[in-house]
Amino acid sequence: MTSKLLAHYLITAEASQIEARAQAIAVEQSVEMPISAIRERRVLAEIVGQVHAIKDRGNGQFEVTIALDTDTTGFESGQLLNMLFGNTSIHQDVSLAAITVPEALTAAFTGPRHGPAGLRTRVGAKARALTCAALKPQGLDPESLANIALQLARGGLDYIKDDHGLADQRYSPFAVRVRAVAAAIRTARSQTGRATRYLPSLSGNLDQLRQQVTIARDHGLDTLLIAPMVVGLPSFEALVRENADMAFVAHPAMAGAARIEPAALLGTLMRLIGADAVIFPNQGGRFGYTAQQCRDIAQTARAPMGGLKPSLPVPAGGMTLNLIPEILRFYGANAMLLIGGDLLAAGDHMSEAARAFQTAVETHDYGAGCS
């Protein structure tokens, strides 16, 4: 076990070039200048990135592990990302495949404050998966969105989130929308006896995000949706540090699959900074993630990591009610299932569709699939 931060890159290269390429990335991601021009022994010994391992993955691909000094991150999330992939993100032959986080960083960031257990407690769920629906489309006014929320919540769902496209637009300002939807959810809760949670989608700069958290708290909300790659990791980190009462569900918008392996970005990095749950596109839906990528995200989000709480995996994206048993067999009880469009498409029967979703998840036999 090294005390260094390990960045694992997947590199397309000729075997004869890989050592030089690895060394070049080690320099690029640390001092970014000719080593020969560095005189200070401490910088050479500690700060210059070191090639930790090179593994031939076949088909002209190599996994290169670079060891970086944790001090270079300044223990700040933006600079951490910068050290992991800042300049190297511009190299088209390199992707960031995985991140090994040392104790100094898990201690500094401390990860999810609530995690799966906290998300389960909020809605009184025991050893089962959780459910989530999405409020759409953007363009509706707050009352129309609140009406959809009311119908969905009457189905007894665990969580109902804003579409990540709902921001602070003139047709549905954040403050007005959150007041209307929170009220609708309260109404439904009094009818169902359920503890359904509404997650508003946060957006904007840190001032705006803080105002939105305050508004959410004023309406009794305790779980929030945020797209860290849209607002910026430093803003996400600040919100997590400042709001210990709030659980954060991370949305993958702008997380672009191509250059950072989703398990590394969502499973490791978002969890490190504090995502209690991470949404990602499930295999077979509208997006191109493979079954292996989905399994990797879920496993990475749950695997032991320096004493941090897990993040709850939230598969989503074009999922339909008839697929629930299959999805639950794949992910087990330690997951939240997010179905958006398929519930909304039920129109006047939205509550029944939501109830069918909730029932399917609650009555599933988790025996062997529970992980």
Added chain:
Amino acid sequence: MTSKLLAHYLITAEASQIEARAQAIAVEQSVEMPISAIRERRVLAEIVGQVHAIKDRGNGQFEVTIALDTDTTGFESGQLLNMLFGNTSIHQDVSLAAITVPEALTAAFTGPRHGPAGLRTRVGAKARALTCAALKPQGLDPESLANIALQLARGGLDYIKDDHGLADQRYSPFAVRVRAVAAAIRTARSQTGRATRYLPSLSGNLDQLRQQVTIARDHGLDTLLIAPMVVGLPSFEALVRENADMAFVAHPAMAGAARIEPAALLGTLMRLIGADAVIFPNQGGRFGYTAQQCRDIAQTARAPMGGLKPSLPVPAGGMTLNLIPEILRFYGANAMLLIGGDLLAAGDHMSEAARAFQTAVETHDYGAGCS
């Protein structure tokens, strides 16, 4: 001329599939739900993205233009990026190739506050390219970095920037570093009679960024380096709006070449939000940008855009002194040349190398190459 925001995607698809694929992206990037389940006429007419054009680019690639309503952006930079590429960034067969920005958005963001003219005025340069060097390596203490800055500034350079890896690390805290380097630059200026500017690298969340801007201003600085994709666009936008006296040079860290065409991200989007200059990896250096990509970035940064000031193109990345004439022929006078490692590699002769750089740029014949 449409009043819509136009997102131009490059899509790999079968010709028989492209219309359906284009329609799917139009939905994904706007309402993200089945159109058949939307009843509100206004949402269908205005908010649902519309396929504006499909062009066959050959080789199985299509340029698809989607028209988005400007109201969906909330006139906020993070949500703007979310609308342009949020979920679609996860589709590996799609890249964001270009952005056409309508008047409503140029009016809302207002672009660079200083632009090339302001950067030229700061250092008293007329119709010539500007010069820039970089302080490295990270890991040095503030006094050592200040000593390098002193040597570089004695060469009479226009701008000297922090390496984008210099953040707020324990071995070189921002406040201590900026004080030391700013003092060194003042000393050099008194010796050279030049107006050399020092650009500290900003990092962290909005609170930290604001503190850093204040520190920079307190030391008489008026130009700043920031990596918008690391700190997040909303933080960058806030700084631009709040600090009209400051010029901002955007660094491309985390701008990842693969999925958003650099001209769209750096030339259009960063300029829209307010980058007075944009750094990018020059062709033939350590990074894989082609000559055409570099030309596109420069042209996009300078092209007419709703009355906005241009951004100054700053080619960088593994450039050497002997290439200056060729680079200047390529970019002309409306550029800033950034040379980092090659100056530092001069060691005890750093001032002479910097002076040679400055002289080469000042004495170049810009006649035909000026654009």
